[in-house]
Amino acid sequence: ADGPAVVDGDAMALRLLEAAATDRTWTVAASIESDLALSSRAAAMPHVCEVMETAVGDRWLSVALALASTLPLPAVVGVEDSGHLVLPSRDREGWSLVGDGAASLVAVLLAGLGRKGAVRQAGGWKRRTSIAPSDRSRWTGGGPLAEAVLTAVQATLPEAMDVRSGGLEAEPNLLLVQGRLGEARFSLGVRNSGTQAKTSLSARTDDPALAPRLEALLDAVDATLRPALTPS
Structure with missing residues (x-):
């Protein structure tokens, strides 16, 4: 439009x-x-x-x-x-x-000068959700909770290939899981907010047709982490 x-x-x-x-x-x-x-x-x-x-x-x-x-x-x-x-x-x-x-x-x-058409979105799919409030000290990016996230990835996306996990030096509590579903790339990130009592979950893929699969993954990870991170 x-x-x-x-x-x-x-x-x-x-x-x-x-x-x-x-x-x-x-x-x-x-x-x-x-x-x-x-x-x-x-x-x-x-x-x-x-x-x-x-x-x-x-x-x-x-x-x-x-x-x-x-x-x-x-x-x-x-x-x-x-x-x-x-x-x-x-x-x-x-x-x-x-x-x-x-x-x-x-x-x-x-x-945009001299170019026809609107600025277009990049064309992939991404969704974020947060566990809030979250006891951020319980999420470190490693340990049993990180292993539970990796188990959820394997159970939800059993055919995923080239799956690798790790973090970034700049975000010590980040767990970043990346892989492929067929020719498409996907990514799952779990990290603590630096300013608020919440832990953020994000899922991305460069193929929007895979959105339902990544939605299911995000829901599975949320169900795994929310009980463990919500303060009692």
Whole structure:
């Protein structure tokens, strides 16, 4: 339909990359909350040389993009699905990386000049839910509760392939489970909020047809963790 629409940071980054100069190679960093379809589509673009996954927050996007941002003309994009981008900004010493909502808006509008069609969502599927209140000290990203999550993954998605689990240095309580269902990628994340008494669960896939399977996985993990994390 015509008219205004709400889009997220993933859609904004996709528009920028579609309009990006192709005479240089681009480096993209996206947080673990971003649409998996964004990273899949970005990696398939001939002018994108690297797509990285980071912890949530501008700080970690900037850390991942630090080396590429030292080039004379940095071609980098950092993505937070919450609705803004980390982009190069001129300063007295050359370039720095800034997460600025107004600058993101202007960049996306400029990327749309001369292009037909609305800014499109990346095309995958993602859902988040939270256990709140949560005794965050009980969730560490490892131990028996993490093993219970992995058991739930195996029981709910028995045909999943290339399943691997781990975390990120920047988020010590994160359990990130990634794998494939056929040709599609999926991801499950469990992590404590840094500011609220809650533990967040997120599921993603780059194939929206798998949404019911990932919904079932998220429900199974919620049923596993909620009784253990809810304060008595």
